[in-house]
Amino acid sequence: MGRLSHHRGPLSLVLLGVAFLAILGACSAPQTTFDPRSDTADNIHTLYILVIVVSGAVGAVVLLVMGYLLFRFRARPGVPARQIHGNSKLEVAWTLGPILLLIMVGVPTVFGIVGAARAPSADAILITVTAHQWWWEVDYEGLGPDGGSLATANEIHIPVGREVAIHLESDDVIHSFWVPALIGKVDAVPNHPNDLPVFTATEIGSFYGQCAEFCGAAHALMRFRVIVEPLADFERWVSALQTPPPPPDQGTFVASGQAIFISSCSRCHTVFGTPAAGKAGPDLTLFGERLTLGAGIMDNTPENVEAWVTDLRAIKPIPEGLLGGRADREAMPTFAGTLSKDEIAAVTAYIQSQTID
Amino acid sequence: MAANIGILRRPIAPTGVWGWMTTVDHKKIGVLYGVTAIVFFVLAGVEALVMRAQLAQADSDLVGAEAFNALFTMHGTTMVFMVIMPMGAAFFNFMIPLMIGARDVAFPRLNALSYWLFLFGAILMNVSFFNSSAPDAGWFAYAPLTSTEYSGSSGVDYWILGLQVLGIGTLSAGFNFVVTIVNLRAPGMTLMRMPVFVWMTLIISFLIIFAFPVITVAITMLLFDRFFGTTIYDVSAGADPLLWQHLFWVFGHPEVYILILPAMGIVSDILPTFSRKPLFGYMTIVMAGTVIAFMGFGVWAHHMFTVGLGTWAISAFSIATMGIAVPTGVKVFNWLATLYGGSITFKTPLLFALGFISMFMLGGLSGVMHAVVPVDTQQQDTYFVVAHFHYVLFGGSVFGLTAGLYYWFPKITGRMMSERLGKLHFWLMLIGFNMTFFPMHILGVLGMPRRIYTYSGDQGWEGINTFVSIGSLVVASAIAVMLLNMFRSARVGQPAGNNPWGAPTLEWAIPSPPPHYNFAVVPTVRSLYPLWDEEANVVEPPELPHFDETAIHMPSPSYWPMLMAAGITLAAGGLLVWQWHTIFGLIVSSSSGLLVLYSIYRWAFEPVIAAEALEDVHH
Numbered sequence: 001m002g003r004l005s006h007h008r009g010p011l012s013l014v015l016l017g018v019a020f021l022a023i024l025g026a027c028s029a030p031q032t033t034f035d036p037r038s039d040t041a042d043n044i045h046t047l048y049i050l051v052i053v054v055s056g057a058v059g060a061v062v063l064l065v066m067g068y069l070l071f072r073f074r075a076r077p078g079v080p081a082r083q084i085h086g087n088s089k090l091e092v093a094w095t096l097g098p099i100l101l102l103i104m105v106g107v108p109t110v111f112g113i114v115g116a117a118r119a120p121s122a123d124a125i126l127i128t129v130t131a132h133q134w135w136w137e138v139d140y141e142g143l144g145p146d147g148g149s150l151a152t153a154n155e156i157h158i159p160v161g162r163e164v165a166i167h168l169e170s171d172d173v174i175h176s177f178w179v180p181a182l183i184g185k186v187d188a189v190p191n192h193p194n195d196l197p198v199f200t201a202t203e204i205g206s207f208y209g210q211c212a213e214f215c216g217a218a219h220a221l222m223r224f225r226v227i228v229e230p231l232a233d234f235e236r237w238v239s240a241l242q243t244p245p246p247p248p249d250q251g252t253f254v255a256s257g258q259a260i261f262i263s264s265c266s267r268c269h270t271v272f273g274t275p276a277a278g279k280a281g282p283d284l285t286l287f288g289e290r291l292t293l294g295a296g297i298m299d300n301t302p303e304n305v306e307a308w309v310t311d312l313r314a315i316k317p318i319p320e321g322l323l324g325g326r327a328d329r330e331a332m333p334t335f336a337g338t339l340s341k342d343e344i345a346a347v348t349a350y351i352q353s354q355t356i357d
Numbered sequence: 358m359a360a361n362i363g364i365l366r367r368p369i370a371p372t373g374v375w376g377w378m379t380t381v382d383h384k385k386i387g388v389l390y391g392v393t394a395i396v397f398f399v400l401a402g403v404e405a406l407v408m409r410a411q412l413a414q415a416d417s418d419l420v421g422a423e424a425f426n427a428l429f430t431m432h433g434t435t436m437v438f439m440v441i442m443p444m445g446a447a448f449f450n451f452m453i454p455l456m457i458g459a460r461d462v463a464f465p466r467l468n469a470l471s472y473w474l475f476l477f478g479a480i481l482m483n484v485s486f487f488n489s490s491a492p493d494a495g496w497f498a499y500a501p502l503t504s505t506e507y508s509g510s511s512g513v514d515y516w517i518l519g520l521q522v523l524g525i526g527t528l529s530a531g532f533n534f535v536v537t538i539v540n541l542r543a544p545g546m547t548l549m550r551m552p553v554f555v556w557m558t559l560i561i562s563f564l565i566i567f568a569f570p571v572i573t574v575a576i577t578m579l580l581f582d583r584f585f586g587t588t589i590y591d592v593s594a595g596a597d598p599l600l601w602q603h604l605f606w607v608f609g610h611p612e613v614y615i616l617i618l619p620a621m622g623i624v625s626d627i628l629p630t631f632s633r634k635p636l637f638g639y640m641t642i643v644m645a646g647t648v649i650a651f652m653g654f655g656v657w658a659h660h661m662f663t664v665g666l667g668t669w670a671i672s673a674f675s676i677a678t679m680g681i682a683v684p685t686g687v688k689v690f691n692w693l694a695t696l697y698g699g700s701i702t703f704k705t706p707l708l709f710a711l712g713f714i715s716m717f718m719l720g721g722l723s724g725v726m727h728a729v730v731p732v733d734t735q736q737q738d739t740y741f742v743v744a745h746f747h748y749v750l751f752g753g754s755v756f757g758l759t760a761g762l763y764y765w766f767p768k769i770t771g772r773m774m775s776e777r778l779g780k781l782h783f784w785l786m787l788i789g790f791n792m793t794f795f796p797m798h799i800l801g802v803l804g805m806p807r808r809i810y811t812y813s814g815d816q817g818w819e820g821i822n823t824f825v826s827i828g829s830l831v832v833a834s835a836i837a838v839m840l841l842n843m844f845r846s847a848r849v850g851q852p853a854g855n856n857p858w859g860a861p862t863l864e865w866a867i868p869s870p871p872p873h874y875n876f877a878v879v880p881t882v883r884s885l886y887p888l889w890d891e892e893a894n895v896v897e898p899p900e901l902p903h904f905d906e907t908a909i910h911m912p913s914p915s916y917w918p919m920l921m922a923a924g925i926t927l928a929a930g931g932l933l934v935w936q937w938h939t940i941f942g943l944i945v946s947s948s949s950g951l952l953v954l955y956s957i958y959r960w961a962f963e964p965v966i967a968a969e970a971l972e973d974v975h976h
Binding site: 028029030048051055056058059065081082083086090094098102109110113117176187192194208211215217326 | 421422423426494495499501502505506507592595596597598599632633634635637638639640641663664665668671672675676679680682683686687689690691693694696697698699700701702703711714715718719722723725726728729730731732733734735736737738739801802803804805806807808809810811812813815816817818
């Protein structure tokens with residue numbers, strides 16, 4: 001956008017304003033759409049700038065012409081209005097003019113649509129994301145310990161520079177998967193699986209994602225992260241997920257936490273390689289590596305985990321009981337009445353101890 | 358006196374509240390529509406202000422998620438169905454017969470029925486607030502979120518039933534206005550001599566006739582899913598929830614044009630009046646309107662670019678959507694060309710019309726951005742979209758309808774609105790509107806999704822949201838000035854006379870407010886601008902010596918339309934009772950159904966003009 005700022009006149013002022021806002025956004029808002037960090041997002045961004053420039057120019061010209069006409073033809077004594085009924089040539093001209101502008105925008109649009117639909121390459125990372133009210137189930141195809149899928153939740157690790165193909169499903173209502181820095185949104189529709197356009201992340205970092213389709217009470221708090229890391233880190237993470245964790249030392253606080261976890265949490269949560277193998281809630285294997293909890297809504301600190309387990313409804317408006325009336329989708333209960341403060345602290349210590357090393 | 362075996366005597370020339378309840382006069386019905394729309398406008402505005410208060414700060418807990426979700430659902434539903442549509446209907450009702458030189462609409466009692474169904478349907482839906490189960494699945498109510506599994510409370514039921522009742526009224530109004538415009542034009546008023554507002558009303562009426570059955574069917578199926586256990590949208594029974602989206606938007610996109618075309622008609626009639634010259638390219642503007650209406654049925658899937666429709670379907674809908682910008686652009690250019698060479702006086706109606714053109718155009722341009730599908734995947738369901746449709750529907754429809762309000766208020770009440778307050782209203786509204794909605798584009802660019810009741814401080818959205826919320830207060834103050842202006846002017850405004858603006862169309866030929874029979878003598882029309890071409894046209898002949906207004910027989914008032922509307926609404930309400938208690942519900946629904954049948958029967962056999970009214974004349 002910077003190159004446009006040399007030009008003078010009101011039009012470039014408008015564009016300058018847009019550029020300024022874009023830079024402003026890129027600096028301070030982590031979920032901005034104006035800071036692409038993948039090839040696909042970058043293609044979208046180029047098109048985005050094109051349409052902003054074209055529409056901004058049209059808007060500015062029309063407003064200026066309108067302002068001029070209003071000033072020039074304001075009522076003045078002794079100057080009667082000229083009784084003009086129309087002009088066919090002019091009208092044809094301003095029918096054809098916009099058509100030409102639209103072709104300018106339409107052709108790259110169709111190329112963009114078709115280009116985004118390409119098939120993933122042979123070495124692409126294949127991920128199935130299943131949206132639930134109000135969290136994300138993530139399965140890596142073929143990376144599981146037995147060649148099956150490898151499960152995690154709410155935080156998606158991908159290697160930088162490798163193509164990623166995400167297959168989207170929904171377990172209940174319609175959601176929408178969106179990581180502005182990496183990929184435009186595609187809806188997760190039950191009974192209507194979709195594939196995101198393939199993309200290759202170009203930079204390392206932790207990127208914000210959020211559900212973009214209204215999906216019920218806690219829609220605003222259905223967020224996630226995509227962690228783009230060097231291939232070696234990604235492979236280390238995958239192999240740690242495939243390996244059963246060593247049992248905690250007997251008699252420790254963490255060991256007591258694991259016992260409580262298995263008795264109170266395992267009906268819904270999985271920690272790979274332990275008796276906890278529930279499927280109703282997010283997979284918590286390697287939870288200690290997570291940056292956030294509650295579907296990307298707060299930092300993964302002991303205080304936050306304890307608050308969440310104690311009374312998640314004080315944090316996130318999740319109804320009680322069976323979500324969608326389904327026996328396999330029981331909402332997480334409030335543990336304030338069933339577990340003591342110490343027990344909750346022990347569970348927290350246990351799941352946060354689940355790290356790579 | 359002829360016998361009338363009703364529950365009550367048929368009103369002949371009633372006054373007061375009873376007069377309003379039984380009226381079949383298109384002008385009174387128009388006023389009822391307008392006043393009701395303004396009441397709901399204030400309600401929807403309050404809903405918006407509460408949402409803005411909630412979003413003014415990050416991590417705010419002013420209202421909870423449930424309340425917020427109900428607020429945006431009801432704000433959208435109310436603005437579309439209970440404010441903008443009925444405000445348009447207010448002007449159709451009051452103005453169309455006057456503009457085409459008719460004494461009333463084709464079916465005056467059906468017209469009353471339309472109004473009462475609108476009012477009762479709107480009330481039925483809003484009663485849900487008192488039952489603390491306001492609809493909360495969004496105004497486009499995507500399946501399967503609306504199923505009983507995911508929306509257990511009766512909020513969605515209120516939404517379905519209220520909309521269904523409203524819809525019957527809207528559909529009957531659509532038929533009524535097609536028949537009125539096609540059949541009741543004064544001699545000499547060919548189609549190409551109709552004011553643009555009449556043309557747009559005709560087009561909208563056809564849009565209603567073709568679009569509303571789709572939503573009616575869609576919500577009837579949803580009703581069957583929720584009440585009687587069918588599985589049309591039931592994912593667990595194998596349904597593809599995109600069925601709902603297709604049906605909703607096949608209705609929903611033409612609906613957008615139902616909301617915007619009245620404003621386009623109003624502006625096309627206001628611009629010539631205040632630039633003292635004919636509309637530039639009248640024929641082109643009319644044709645552009647019809648082309649927009651046709652194309653409006655072929656672009657619905659642009660609301661669904663991210664749902665996974667496949668490459669070629671998306672490309673086709675993208676191109677079609679860009680195509681609709683062409684006739685829209687032609688309209689804007691013709692409006693500007695109307696200003697060229699004019700002698701422009703900046704009265705409040707013109708200011709709002711100019712506000713309409715500029716703000717609507719900005720909304721149209723962001724609409725073209727959405728048609729660029731890859732870009733739309735970054736904009737869909739964000740505040741960028743919220744900004745876009747508020748530029749179209751607030752900057753467009755509401756500004757246009759407000760222009761109509763200032764333009765026609767003198768005709769409706771006989772008094773001018775205050776220009777000083779009007780100009781204050783305009784500038785507050787223009788500034789407040791842009792403060793509120795322009796920054797929403799930036800919020801969208803910064804990745805803020807719509808329909809979120811809260812966001813965290815680290816998102817970097819708080820400053821802009823605070824600014825937007827302040828802007829919404831400026832809009833609220835503009836609306837307060839408008840209400841003040843209306844109340845004050847209706848009582849103490851300057852008398853308007855027949856034609857205060859020096860306007861060219863027929864409604865300005867008769868006194869303000871018009872007598873109940875409109876035209877003493879039905880005029881003969883010889884041009885598009887009859888009052889500007891006095892030589893060629895005799896519109897209102899000099900008062901005839903023997904003119905006796907009692908010789909004009911207008912349809913007599915009737916309470917059957919209102920009773921029938923009440924019956925339909927109670928039958929719908931009975932279903933809500935049925936959820937709570939089957940037998941009570943059946944009793945309410947079936948007895949209301951009988952009331953509907955009885956009302957239809959009495960209506961059918963009631964003479965249009967009561968015998969008593971005729972007798973009075975001959976005494």
